[in-house]
Amino acid sequence: MSEEYRKALRRGERDLRRDTSAGIYPYLPALDSVLAPGDTAGEVRLGTMEIPLDMVAGTRTEGRQRSFSRTFMPVLAPTTEFAAKWSNLYAIQTTEGFRDPVKVYEYMHRFYVQEGNKRTSVMRYLGAYSIEAEVTRLLPKQWDAPExxxxxxxxxxxxxxxxxxxxxxxxxSYRRLAALLGRDLVSPWSDEAVRELTSTYQYFRSLYQRAGGSHLDAxxxxxxxxxxxxxPDERLLDTPPSIVVERLGRLWSELALAGPREDVVLVSEPEAEPTSRGGVLSRLSYHTPYSPANPLRLAFLYERPLATSSWARAHDAGRLEVEKRFNGTVQTVAYDNCSSPDDFTAVVDAAVEQGVRVIFTCSPTLMANTAKAAIAHPEVxxxxxxxxxxxxxxxxxxxRMYEAKFVTGALAASFATNHRVGYQANVPMFGSVAEINAFAIxxxxxDxxxxxRLVWSTRGGDSLYHRMANEGVTVMSGSDVTAPWDDPLALGLYQMVNGRVHNLALPVWNWGRYYDLIVQGLLNGSWQDSGDAARPQAVSYWYGMSSGVIGLSLSDDLPYYSRKLVDQLTHGIERGVLDPFAGELRSQAGVVQPAGSPRLRELDVVSMDWLNDNVEGILPANWHPVDETSLAGGLGGGLSAGGVTGEARP
Structure with a gap:
């Protein structure tokens, strides 16, 4: 009996004890015991190929289950025939190598060995990365679950x-990987491109494991x-290992968030503000280190020039309001036209050099650059x-702009005489589908x-009412921020009367109020670290009408009962007794949730990917909320989908 078998056996026995004490089944799983009758829809023979050993999960049948630990190490006594055969196979592999491939079944991206369990065990013991195998794929019958x-x-x-x-x-993720590499998944890649990708992955894998990546869920x-x-702009294979490992150390918390957990914390309401008497400064915690002599310095970065961007000007007005409100305790500086990565980096470096310790970047398209800057400047x-x-x-x-859209939807229906209203959406980003559905509900x-009637805006396209004219639609919800090029009055909710725009209501952002709430938290010391590398969290503030950051501007000549309708709905939302996404919900495809259900979870509202049953229209092709990072630049993409553009969602 070879000494190598005894070493492998000790590893197997150790693994058995560890799994047993942890309450985990300690032997190999058998595919036949995992699959229920009718779970598969057929099989496909893929031929012979190299497969990763760490994806070999078990055996096809139950016969050899208890011969191995869950890690494919042997667990039978050294005196057995099994041990002699294992040792013989070890000698063959280390002298001449195996000649015949093992036979495996692949199911849901995992392999189960039909023939060659001992060969697989030997290769795992030797620390090999892969093994040659004849692969037969089993296709699942059902496809509706996330996995x-x-x-x-x-x-x-x-x-x-x-x-x-x-x-x-x-x-x-597979589509985003292809996009990052300048490719798609429509046509097969060349052999050279496949080799480049697999080499890149194996190089990264070795460094990732060296840096301790195995402790993450990702x-x-x-x-x-x-x-x-x-x-994205460098060839990973040309990057020295020391640089890659150093970068991994700086990116640890971001890599942890790349995994499957839902660690986005949506803060839907601000903390209660201090109620002490006096002016603005008396509302600040006495623990704050900031004062007019030592102010909190903020920087605001805008993607586009202030002269041409109404979105940037709205944020800048909020910036000036906050600076005025805190009377010297807060100082701000603004930088516009920061769309290019080089300009963005230069502006951030300059702001940090000037003592800025909080930086607001006022467009989702700036998130990728913002994240990189946060890695470079952990003190900010x-x-x-x-x-x-x-x-x-x-x-x-x-x-939560969907709250205002819910109210304007009710107002729109009260003015429509033919049971039809129009809705123009600008950019299919997180939250925008909830706005469409809230309006429709x-x-x-x-009524x-x-x-x-849902349409998506296109750069330089006609106004919504021009697109709706042939359909007899006269009440429409257009852009909330940027008027169309051919009619500066066609904003918000409006009605066409004798060929002219009659404004009814406009959803508005109160950015001064929003920045006031965030700055109050900073000055009062309520900003806590969002987590450590072992359990990081992403925090997103998502305030609504109750906090005063979202409102409605109504036309002066809006009829009394229309104004009362708006007031009643707004009051219900602000008090939390009215929610468009509570109770029964119906999409174009059927019931989303039954009657009596509580309101949708906030994350489900933000990532909504269905349209209400009374919406006539579709989401842009190939769009899904999980692609938001690429839409917003988080993975190198641009903020467009199917040609959809618009500054109202910058």
Whole structure:
């Protein structure tokens, strides 16, 4: 009996004891015991290929289950025939190598050995990365669960890039990886491109494990995708190992967030403000180190020039309001036209040099650059105006604009005479679908027969009313921030009367109030670290009408009962007794949740990917909320989908 078998046996016995004490089944899982009758929809023979050994999860049948630990180490006594055969196979592999491939079944991106369990065990003992195998794929019958959808995306990736090595835990990741590499998954990649990707992955994997990445929930593929999003412009294989490892150390918390957990904390209401008497300064905690002699310095970065961007000007007005309100305890500086990465980096470096310790970047398209700057300047607090773009080092802030849309939807239906209203959406980002649906639900509460005609704006396109003219729609919800090029009055909710725009209501942002709330928290010391590398959290402020950051501006000539309708609905939302996403919800495809259900979770509202049953229209092709990071630049993409653009959601 070889000494190597005894060493492998000791490892197997150790693994058995560890798993047993942890309450984990200590032997190999058998695929036949995992699958229930009818779980599969057929099989596909893929041929012979190299497969990663760490994806070999078990055996096909129960016969050899108890011969190995869960880690494929042997557990039978050294005196058995099994031990002699294992030792013989070890000698063959170390002298001449195995000649025949093992036979495996692949199911849901894991392999189960039909023939060759001992060979697999020997290779695992030797620390090999892969093993040659004849692979037969078993296709699942059902595809509606998240893990099944993710596997379906892997199959899409496989058709273009036939390699098993790379695995993700989040939907949309395979497409984002291809986009980062300047490719797609529509057509097969060349052999050279496949070799380049697999070499890159294996190089990164070795360094990731060296740096301790195995303690994170994220897969190595998740970590690679996050790494490439920060350093997309260089060839990883040309980057020295020391630099990669150093970067991994700085990106640890971001890599942890790349995994499957939902660690985005949505703060839906601000903390109660201090109620001490006196002026603004008396509202500050006596623990604050800031004063007019030692002010808190803030910087505001805008993507576009102030002269041409109404979105940037709205934020800048809020900046000036905050600076005035705190009477010298807070000082601010603004930088516009920061869209290019080089300009952004230069501005941040200059601001930090001037003593700025809090930086607001006022567009979701700036999140990628913001996250990189946060890594480079850990002494600075960064906030980005977006929702649900998870970064542990960057807090985000946005508004529950869907509440205002719910109210304007009800108002729109009260003015429509033909059960039809129009709705123009600007950018399909997180939260915007909730706004569409809230508008449609509000309209249906007033008129159960109403239909909401949804269109997506395009740069330089006609106004909404021009697009709706042939459909007989006269009441419309257009852009809330930027008027269309051909009619500066076509903002918010309006009605066409005798060919002229009659404004009814306009949802508004109160950025001065929003920045006041955030700055109060900073001055009062309520800003806490968002987590450590072991359990990081991404924090997103998502305030609404109750906190005063979202409101409605009504036309002076709005009829009395229309104004009363708005007041009643607004009051119900502000008190928390009215919510468009509570109770039964119906999408174009059917019931989303039954009657009597509580309101949707905040994360489900933010990432909504369905349209209400009275909406006539579709979401842009190939759009899904998990792609928001790429839409907003978080993974190198631009803020557009299917040609959709617009400054109202910058």
């Amino acid at each position: 099944r959808r993710l596997y379906g995306e892997f199959l899409e990736f496989w058709r273009a890039v036939p390699t098993y090595d790379i695995e993700f835990s989040r939907e949309g 897969t190595c593929g998740d970590a690679l995708l996050a790494y490439l999003s920060y350093f 607090h960064f906030l980005n105006c977006s929702c649900n773009l998870p970064h542990s080092r960057v807090r985000s802030y946005y508004g 509000g309209a249906a509460l007033v 159960p027969k109403v239909k909401v």
